[in-house]
Amino acid sequence: MDEIDFEGWTCPVPIRPTDTVILGHGSGGTLSRDLLNRLFLPELGKAAPRALDDSAVVTMDGQRYAVTTDSHVVSPLFFPGGDIGRLAICGTVNDLAMVGAIPIALTCGFVLEEGLSFELLQRVVRSMEEAAREAGVFIAAGDTKVVQRGGADQIFINTSGIGKIAEGINISGANAKEGDVVIVSGTIGDHGIAVMSAREDLGFETRLESDVAPLNHLVAEMISAGEVRVLRDPTRGGLATSLVEISEQSNVTIEIMEPSLPVKPTVSAACEMLGFDPFYVANEGKLVAFIKENDADKVLEAMKKTKYGGDAAMIGRVIGTGRPQVRLKTAIGGTRLLDMLPGEMLPRIC
Amino acid sequence: MKYIDEYRDPAKVKTLLAEIGKVTTRPWVVMEICGGQTHAFLHHGLDQMLPGGIELVHGPGCPVCVTPLEQIDKALAIASRPDVIFTSYGDMLRVPGSTVDLFTVRAKGGDVRVVYSPLEAVKIAEANPEKQVVFFAIGFETTAPPNAMAVLQASRRGINNFSVLVSHVCVPPAMEAILSSKMNRVQAFLAAGHVCAVMGYHEYAPLVEKYKIPIVVTGFEPVDLLRGVLSAVRQLEAGVAKMENAYERAVTFEGNQPAQKVMNTVFQSVDRKWRGIGTIPQSGLGLRPEFGQFDAEKRFAVGEIVTQESPLCIAGEILQGMKKPPQCVAYGKQCTPQNPLGAPMVSAEGACAAYYKYHRDVANG
Structure with missing residues (x-):
């Protein structure tokens, strides 16, 4: 063993791929943000307000409106608890609700792959209608494009939405203040694990259902119960990514208590087996809220009475300003940082 | 979660921490071999709860980290071929080679797929007879048996469009390399529980004997990790060096013998280059000559790729x-x-x- 020179141990300096879009750019984490900051915002964001919330807020004749858009690509199209149609409606309704807006109307654009059956398309459209009815929004306009076989994966759906923000409501990722209580509306990670389990190549069976749901009614109840300062739906990138974004937007330190976090046993078990962390798994029917300290009990109580807030729980609070970070008090009493999802969520080797 | 929660029990953790605090009278340097243990320590915030005198240093047991650059370059060359479906464990995709990573190869049209088991790769080969299906067989003794099983199944079932790019490494030679260095600071090892579940722990006895160093087989949950630390510190404080097993629920002295048998049927010891370390004699596993037809390096003539690593990172x-x-x-x-x-x-x-x-x-x- 004498020939091994430890002081000479080296590590390569690999070249970072910079010229190609990779799947990780769509994962909602830091790679997505890199793409936004490096390419989209310098070209397209010059005139836009840089709040980077789930919806943009525009003012016309003194009235504030929320505007948002979201494209939906999911495989498989139908998964336990939902499908791409319900996802497309709920995604946009929720983005509007996260700035406190009452959704008014949605548009939808379909990109269809040649060869798709009418029966399947009809199932998706019916599901959209049901979700829209539940949310109380109507589809005001639509568009259809068909591409050659292989040009898309069955169906892609874009939905855009507009909503009205009532006077006195001011909800943004930049509004968290010291003392605010952090509440999640229910168990986290259900959607991501449900979709993953539906993929045939995983050989993983569970009765878990996606949480995909419109949250606008829940938000309305919360707003009438107390002062809601921040709302976000932790979709791609999971709860950790949303919390880090909020800590940066508001320039605050957030402390989360791991034992308070509601996670279904099935989700914990799946995450243990696959090497994932529930903090990074996608949700489609959950929100995280920052509530003024004195109002937190009232808001939590109101949430628990709603259809989609039954498992709501206080999970932490804002403990300081001037240092944007998210600290996690672990179940055994340790402390660590929570970071954003770096790129695509990868299963671990062993 | 049953079988997990009891090993994350805050009360047990507190008791163990107090016990470690009680027995520790001097500073000690303890190395956890496995990257999974490093992550567990930090994930639970355990590293900061240990008494200040105990310094944890993080060992070379991260299979992704030690896979040499040239093996990754070979993977990139093979995965870029239009006739190939390249399969891999997930986290190898992000490791950059000299130019790009497997993600980028995929983005540029390469058929790169994440699998959870090498047996899935064999299934893919069976379902795509017109394609060459390659599995990137990396890792320590933990992943070697399933990877060997994949080769064995392909061989038995005559699936000739399947091959493996092998870069297996073994733990004991790396521990010996660390111990034999003049710069070595490590005073006790927490041996990697998963590796020992396969291999047992008899193979560490010569190291304990030769270097007079405590080696404790250690698991991955907070209670497991602290039991490992406690056992190591007790030995250090008493001035003894023994082989101990603090992961009894998963590890036996002999290990998993059917798994070892499959591994030895397909693989043999070879000299292996470790990324960032260099070549360690007899530190890896390669295909035995009788399974040479499943060697992707030969099949795609990439054996000649040699990459120099640039010494800019520590x-x-x-x-x-x-x-x-x-x-x-x-x-x-x-x-x-x-x-x-x-x-x-x-x-x-x-x-x-x-x-x-x-x-x-x-x-x-």
């Missing part, structure tokens, strides 16, 4: 436990998980990634 010192990630000037600045300068920042089990993810400045905060 991963070697990190992997040997001489330095901690924050002592690297590039750490967290030029080198982040999105822009890794070295493998330990890439892998979920890499020490630098673990620090970046869980720590950054908790200690200063």
